Amino acid sequence: MTGYELGFRDLTEEVRDRRLEVEGRLPGWLDGSFVRNGPARWRTDDAEADHWFDGLAHLVRFQFDDGELRYTNQFPRTDAYRKAVGDGSFAGQFSSSGSYLGKLKAMLTGDATDNANVHATRLDGDLVALTETPNWIRLDPERLTYRGPLSYDDELTAHHVTAHLQRDADTGEHWGYFTKFGRTSEYVLFRIPEGTTRREAVARVDVNRPAYMHSFALTRNYAVLVEPPLITHPSKFLLPGQGGFIDNYDWKPSRGARFRIFRRDSGELVEERRVSPFFSFHTANAFETGDGEGASADELVLDLVAYDDASAITDLSMGALRAADGGFPSGELRRYRLPLGAGKASYDRLAGDVEMPRFSPESHMQPYEHVFAQSTEMTDGNALVRVDVSTGESRRWEELGVFSGEPVFVSRPGGDGEIDGVVLSLCLDTVGERSFLLVLDGDLTELARAPLPHIVPFGFHGSYFPSH
Numbered sequence: 129m130t131g132y133e134l135g136f137r138d139l140t141e142e143v144r145d146r147r148l149e150v151e152g153r154l155p156g157w158l159d160g161s162f163v164r165n166g167p168a169r170w171r172t173d174d175a176e177a178d179h180w181f182d183g184l185a186h187l188v189r190f191q192f193d194d195g196e197l198r199y200t201n202q203f204p205r206t207d208a209y210r211k212a213v214g215d216g217s218f219a220g221q222f223s224s225s226g227s228y229l230g231k232l233k234a235m236l237t238g239d240a241t242d243n244a245n246v247h248a249t250r251l252d253g254d255l256v257a258l259t260e261t262p263n264w265i266r267l268d269p270e271r272l273t274y275r276g277p278l279s280y281d282d283e284l285t286a287h288h289v290t291a292h293l294q295r296d297a298d299t300g301e302h303w304g305y306f307t308k309f310g311r312t313s314e315y316v317l318f319r320i321p322e323g324t325t326r327r328e329a330v331a332r333v334d335v336n337r338p339a340y341m342h343s344f345a346l347t348r349n350y351a352v353l354v355e356p357p358l359i360t361h362p363s364k365f366l367l368p369g370q371g372g373f374i375d376n377y378d379w380k381p382s383r384g385a386r387f388r389i390f391r392r393d394s395g396e397l398v399e400e401r402r403v404s405p406f407f408s409f410h411t412a413n414a415f416e417t418g419d420g421e422g423a424s425a426d427e428l429v430l431d432l433v434a435y436d437d438a439s440a441i442t443d444l445s446m447g448a449l450r451a452a453d454g455g456f457p458s459g460e461l462r463r464y465r466l467p468l469g470a471g472k473a474s475y476d477r478l479a480g481d482v483e484m485p486r487f488s489p490e491s492h493m494q495p496y497e498h499v500f501a502q503s504t505e506m507t508d509g510n511a512l513v514r515v516d517v518s519t520g521e522s523r524r525w526e527e528l529g530v531f532s533g534e535p536v537f538v539s540r541p542g543g544d545g546e547i548d549g550v551v552l553s554l555c556l557d558t559v560g561e562r563s564f565l566l567v568l569d570g571d572l573t574e575l576a577r578a579p580l581p582h583i584v585p586f587g588f589h590g591s592y593f594p595s596h
């Protein structure tokens with residue numbers, strides 16, 4: 129694939145509040161900032177990270193104001209950054225094997241990384257960069273500079289944490305879960321009340337063989353852990369000489385995948401649904417159906433991107449990605465129906481070759497029609513798609529030589545329906561050898577693009593924060 133390797137080339141340049149030329153026209157109502165996180169540097173003088181997920185955290189910020197666009201990018205000067213760049217070594221952050229959950233081993237031995245390169249959100253009035261260790265960091269919301277570790281106003285011990293918090297707009301709470309490893313390990317479902325950094329445990333489940341879980345599902349009354357049969361025994365992390373992710377986690381398809389369904393109000397585990405094995409990083413939306421509200425819901429509808437097995441993780445090593453025949457693993461968008469009470473869980477395939485599913489924030493936890501996603505069909509570029517979850521029909525935006533990133537949907541204030549807004553995506557133009565911010569309308573028609581002064585490597589997740 130031509131130019132694909134540019135998306136894994138190290139970036140070192142940082143710029144602050146640079147005005148970008150806009151080709152096309154930005155909607156006047158777009159008034160806020162789009163922040164995206166991701167790894168952007170894998171090499172220092174003497175060291176190299178092996179896995180895409182292990183590159184140094186790098187955040188970009190696009191500030192929309194009255195039709196103008198300003199750009200800032202920054203590597204937060206965390207301990208991980210200073211050790212990697214200052215000392216010329218990745219040692220201490222990553223396992224000796226350099227692989228992804230080697231970080232967990234370091235964490236259990238008291239040396240967790242603060243390389244928060246996965247997602248961005250706002251907590252307690254601050255911009256926070258998230259990763260899968262509890263070492264989240266606070267950032268200056270404009271300059272993106274490092275303000276220090278996020279300290280939690282609680283006594284909970286977490287080891288592996290989701291970076292995909294979900295905010296309930298009705299209550300202002302953020303919801304998430306973590307795994308605590310031990311003789312008996314635990315999954316802990318928690319909420320963070322608005323305006324705090326206090327994780328309140330809502331539910332705890334003992335598990336002998338905890339699974340690797342990346343995101344979860346939330347409906348008005350339920351929270352669902354999605355547990356693929358990619359499992360570990362925690363003692364493996366503590367044994368000297370053990371390797372990283374793949375050595376510590378085993379794919380056990382005979383266990384099947386499990387949905388663990390909790391009531392949000394009581395924390396009660398009301399259902400465990402076992403289904404055919406799959407691996408998943410990302411859920412899309414979820415909602416309840418049925419005549420009644422809450423407790424009388426008939427079933428949960430849960431959309432996610434599924435893979436046949438856990439090779440989706442090994443396929444993301446830097447060696448595989450930088451190889452000429454590299455490419456992203458191919459997942460399919462599925463709609464699972466999980467009955468509450470009698471009945472069998474089932475799923476429909478909605479679309480193939482997609483990742484990074486997003487949807488209108490206005491539709492969160494409600495029946496909805498449209499998932500926006502990145503196509504993982506990558507030949508001289510990849511498309512952004514919009515999938516109609518009722519019919520499976522899709523439309524797409526694509527341009528030869530352009531690789532597009534996660535499509536973040538921003539609703540127009542006072543808008544009419546779930547596609548009244550814009551899609552923001554940080555793209556790589558491999559022909560022009562530059563990145564640009566792409567702005568599409570809800571039908572995936574281009575409204576504007578703004579070239580950046582450099583190439584930003586392929587990254588992970590972002591959030592849009594309105595100014596008002």
Ligand SMILES: [Fe+2]
Pocket residue numbers: 292342409410588589
């Ligand atoms: Fe993710």
